[in-house]
Amino acid sequence: xxxxxxxxxxxxxxxxxxxxxxxxxxxxxxxxxxxxxxxxxxxxxxxxxxxxxxxxxxxxxxxxxxxxxxxxxxxxxxxxxxxxx
Numbered sequence: 632x633x634x635x636x637x638x639x640x641x642x643x644x645x646x647x648x649x650x651x652x653x654x655x656x657x658x659x660x661x662x663x664x665x666x667x668x669x670x671x672x673x674x675x676x677x678x679x680x681x682x683x684x685x686x687x688x689x690x691x692x693x694x695x696x697x698x699x700x701x702x703x704x705x706x707x708x709x710x711x712x713x714x715x716x
Contacts, residue, residue, distance in 0.1 A: 672704040683708055 676686035690697050690705035697705075 672701075672708055675701070675704075684712055687712075 672686075673683050676683045679686055679689075681689065687705040687708040690701055691709065694702050
């Protein structure tokens with residue numbers, strides 16, 4: 632029973648790591664150009680003349696206006712900002 636619980640926790644941790652890697656990793660757009668990587672969400676916030684926190688809150692309030700990846704990045708940004716406090 633204990634080993635089952637440990638295996639379940641390890642799988643959850645592994646899934647979380649994979650999700651974070653996917654959100655932070657560079658990807659290719661429709662034209663095959665390399666996009667993404669470190670600082671993408673910050674730059675997106677700066678293009679909208681907002682702080683990272685304000686832009687993340689805006690994305691969370693209006694999720695239908697943004698891509699799935701931007702929503703994931705906003706969620707991660709807010710989570711990491713909460714952990715920093």
